[in-house]
Amino acid sequence: MVSGLINANPVVYEKKERRSRSTPTHVDEYAVELIDQLEIFDHIRDIKDPEHPYSLEELKVISEDAIEVDDKRSYVRVTFTPTVEHCSMATVIGLCLRVKLMRSLPPRYKVDIRVAPGTHATEAAVNKQLNDKERVAAALENPNLVDMVDECLAPSYG
Template identity: 85%
Template sequence: MMSGLINANPVVYEKKERRVRSIPANLDDEYTVEPIDQLEIFDHLRDIKDPEHPYSLEELKVISEDAIEIDDSNSYVRVTFTPTVEHCSMATIIGLCLRVKLTRSLPSKYKVDIRVAPGSHATEAAVNKQLNDKERVAAAMENPGIVALVDDCLAPTYVFSK
């Protein structure tokens, strides 16, 4: 057994099959901007690794497609995530990973709102405040240890088949 983990034996769920998004017929022009939808946001986030476990946030049901709200016309995305335990010490890091991934993946005009699911974390209000305070996020991303942890969680995982 691993020591020091808040949730040493998390429940691991099966990943959903990746779906191919269809392109609307009116987007056959290369200059037409394709709208960003819930599935696209989920695809950006589903493979982020949990900071404490070798599983993705999707496999731990920390994020789900249903917990993503998008208003493409107003360039707004809200992701609500659910830590695996109420006292998850990594909730802020997980939220920071979600924010950084979306900031790197979406056009800069998008406002990204990251939230802990209501009632899912002991310090929900404090975590939400930290994750949506631009100065705190910027300060966190100046810390080399935090940057290394976030980059590790965002690093692609490759599965090689024989």
């Protein structure tokens, strides 16, 4: 067992089977794929937890139901649920979600990352940090934090 973890023995759930995407909508001569809940989930489902060798999906930190998308308004909200109320990695998890979506979505999208209401002791502070552009930019200037985020976002082949 790894010592010093906030949640040393998390419950691990089975991953959902991947579903195929619908065909793109054609507008003029260009294929435009509408961004929907499933696409967002597919982008973030394999992000690794910072403390465990499991994905956020396997730990039920994220789920398809906790994603809201308004493609017409270019808005995405992801609500995540830390495995424990005092999760010290909640901000890192939220930052991983934000960075993955920043790298995956067209720049026109506004992304809102939130901790599920009532699931974290410092929910308001975490939400404020994750949705403040200056704080996110400052966090992404920290090489150690960027390395941690990149490790969580690295594809897993296991």
